[in-house]
Amino acid sequence: QQPVQSPQAVILREGEDAVINCSSSKALYSVHWYRQKHGEAPVFLMILLKGGEQKGHEKISASFNEKKQQSSLYLTASQLSYSGTYFCGTESNTGNQFYFGTGTSLTVIP
Amino acid sequence: EAGVAQSPRYKIIEKRQSVAFWCNPISGHATLYWYQQILGQGPKLLIQFQNNGVVDDSQLPKDRFSAERLKGVDSTLKIQPAKLEDSAVYLCASSPGTSRRSYNEQFFGPGTRLTVL
Numbered sequence: 001q002q003p004v005q006s007p008q009a010v011i012l013r014e015g016e017d018a019v020i021n022c023s024s025s026k027a028l029y030s031v032h033w034y035r036q037k038h039g040e041a042p043v044f045l046m047i048l049l050k051g052g053e054q055k056g057h058e059k060i061s062a063s064f065n066e067k068k069q070q071s072s073l074y075l076t077a078s079q080l081s082y083s084g085t086y087f088c089g090t091e092s093n094t095g096n097q098f099y100f101g102t103g104t105s106l107t108v109i110p
Numbered sequence: 111e112a113g114v115a116q117s118p119r120y121k122i123i124e125k126r127q128s129v130a131f132w133c134n135p136i137s138g139h140a141t142l143y144w145y146q147q148i149l150g151q152g153p154k155l156l157i158q159f160q161n162n163g164v165v166d167d168s169q170l171p172k173d174r175f176s177a178e179r180l181k182g183v184d185s186t187l188k189i190q191p192a193k194l195e196d197s198a199v200y201l202c203a204s205s206p207g208t209s210r211r212s213y214n215e216q217f218f219g220p221g222t223r224l225t226v227l
Contacts, residue, residue: 002152032216041201041218042153087152097166100145100152 001026003090003101011107012078020073020104022088031064031071032089034100035082042087046073050093078108112136114219116202122225128190131222135183135204141165142179143216144187145201153201159185189224197226 003024012018022031030049034042048064048071064071071090075082088101115134123129135142141160145153156175157167161182170177174193179185189196199221207214 034216041220042216044215044217047215097168098143098155098158100154103152 001092001097002099003088005086005088005101005104007104008102009105009107011109012082013109014080015077018075018078018106020075020086020088020106022071022073022090022101024069024090024092026069026090026092027094028064028066028069028071028090029093030091031062033060033062033071033073034087034089035084036087037084045086075106078106080108080110082106083108114202114204114217116200116219116222118222119220120223120225122227123192124227125194126191128188129192129224130186130188131200131202131224133185133187133202133219135185135202136206136217139204139206139217140182141205141207141214142185143203143205144177144185145203146196147199147201147221149198156187192224192226194226197224199223 003022006021010018033046035045036042045060046062048062050066061074086104089098091098114136117132121129143158144156146156147153156170157177158165159179162179175189177187201221202219203216205214205216
């Protein structure tokens with residue numbers, strides 16, 4: 001039931017864009033996105049709810065395809081500070097459990 | 111606004127010993143979560159409280175793990191007895207949300223790094 005993320009890892013140069021995907025086997029009610037830097041706790045980025053409501057972050061956006069049970073996180077004009085591991089978190093339509101995804105390591109280099 | 115507090119930050123114990131972790135959520139947050147994060151993996155939800163009631167503990171290994179949230183504020187997570195595979199970072203998070211069907215933003219504490227030898 002853990003959502004699967006792709007890619008597992010990506011390296012970018014400053015200013016480049018990246019897309020991180022999150023796919024679930026369950027019909028989803030909400031998708032959350034968090035970023036975790038090495039040795040630190042996860043930090044909230046975004047919530048997307050079924051029906052299209054979105055609570056976001058500047059320069060980072062996301063989409064939620066309810067039919068495909070997928071979400072994508074878009075990072076534009078990446079900065080060094082974007083480096084870290086990105087996790088999606090999902091809540092299904094039919095249950096109350098919350099699952100974090102497999103994670104995507106993103107490294108931004110000068 | 112003070113963040114989520116956790117203690118201790120680090121703990122080293124031998125297998126079969128007991129250990130307890132403490133969490134103080136952000137003031138006024140109704141929902142409290144305990145996660146286990148094994149190195150290189152995403153956090154795994156162990157238990158979720160809403161006020162002092164358990165909302166979800168489906169992934170909590172109840173033969174050795176227990177948690178309580180007295181008076182709907184602080185919480186304690188205990189492992190008894192510990193196994194080698196319990197080595198992980200234990201994260202506490204809190205959220206202002208009270209709706210069971212809509213998870214709000216979670217604020218995480220710094221975590222407790224447990225090493226079981």
